[in-house]
Amino acid sequence: MLHTVNKSPLQTRDLDSCLAHLGDGRLLLIEDGVYAALAAAPSASQLADAAAAGRVYALGPDMEARGLAADHLAANIQVVDYQGVVQLVIDHGPHQAWV
Amino acid sequence: MFVNRKAPHGTIYALEALEVVLISAAFDQDVSLAFLDDGVLQLRQGQNANAIEMKNFAPTYRALEGYDIEKLYVERESLEERGMSSDDLVVPVEVVDRNRMSELMQGQDVIMSF
Numbered sequence: 001m002l003h004t005v006n007k008s009p010l011q012t013r014d015l016d017s018c019l020a021h022l023g024d025g026r027l028l029l030i031e032d033g034v035y036a037a038l039a040a041a042p043s044a045s046q047l048a049d050a051a052a053a054g055r056v057y058a059l060g061p062d063m064e065a066r067g068l069a070a071d072h073l074a075a076n077i078q079v080v081d082y083q084g085v086v087q088l089v090i091d092h093g094p095h096q097a098w099v
Numbered sequence: 100m101f102v103n104r105k106a107p108h109g110t111i112y113a114l115e116a117l118e119v120v121l122i123s124a125a126f127d128q129d130v131s132l133a134f135l136d137d138g139v140l141q142l143r144q145g146q147n148a149n150a151i152e153m154k155n156f157a158p159t160y161r162a163l164e165g166y167d168i169e170k171l172y173v174e175r176e177s178l179e180e181r182g183m184s185s186d187d188l189v190v191p192v193e194v195v196d197r198n199r200m201s202e203l204m205q206g207q208d209v210i211m212s213f
Contacts, residue, residue, distance in 0.1 A: 001205045017104070017136050020176075021201040096102065096204050097212040 001025035002092040005033035006099060009043040018098040019046055022055075026092045028085065029058040029077075034066060037073045044074035051076035059085060100131045100207040103138035108153050113141045116213035117159055124166035131170035131207075132163075134192070135177045135200060138213075142173065142188040160190045174200045 003025055009015040015036050018027065027050060029037050036043040037058040050056050051074060060079045063069070070079055080088065089095055101120050105112035123130050134142060146157045163171070171192040178184060178194065185194050195203065204210060 013136070020197055021204065023198075023201050023205070025201075025205070094205070094207050094210050096210045098104075099212050 002028060002088050002095045004028045004030050004095065004097050005036060006031035006097070008032045008035040009041065009046075010035065014098040015043055015046070018096075019050070021096075022050060025055070026088060027056045028080070028088055029056070030062055030085075031059075032066075034058045034062045034068060037063075037077045038068070039072060039074040041074075047074060047077070054078070057084070057088065100133055100204065100210050102133045102135070102204070102210055102212045103141060104136040105213060106137040106140040107143075107146065107157065108148055108151065112213045113138070114154065114156050116211075117156055119211065119213075120163070120168065121159075121166065124163075124168050130168050131172065131203075132168070133172045133174075133200060133203065135174035137177075137181075139173055139177045139181060139183065139188075142190060142192065143183065144187055144189050146189075157189050163190070172200065172203055 003018050003022060005015050005018050007014045035041060047056050057078045057080045058073060060081050101116055103113065103116050107113045120130060120132060142160060148155045173192045173194050175194050175196050185192060
């Protein structure tokens, strides 16, 4: 299953709820959700296990728009482009948006 | 499945979700509703929005059965975090734990999030 989070974890608790239901699903961080992927953010430790398992992704265009580069991200978070998003939906649907 | 995660009157999400659920039922869709996080507050008994001049839509949840919408799932942990139990709700629902809620989501063809 594919989950998306589009809010900063410093602003809402959507990421917490998502992670509580993630199971063995994939997490794609989009829009302001990409801030959750910052190595400096408190959410980095929450994401560590899923990231180490290769199950956390961040959308590159949303990172670029916010001035975030790959080396700002916590370990093992994979950056995807729009085509990558389509592939995630194909491979891991259904999709739950934690809006 | 419609996933409801917002409290009832502070934003338009809850009312909009209910409208879309009723429309879906009119088109004979196989509808289920999930309530978790602040979404469980939508079902709280005793709501009266008259003084804030908002629509009192909580009673509408009781009408869902008439549209053959009977699959209402409420997350136990979300209720407990808000000091509630199934006795506090306006309609009979199936209370499920967080793991079961994840499984239910996983089994859907389409999930609409509100």
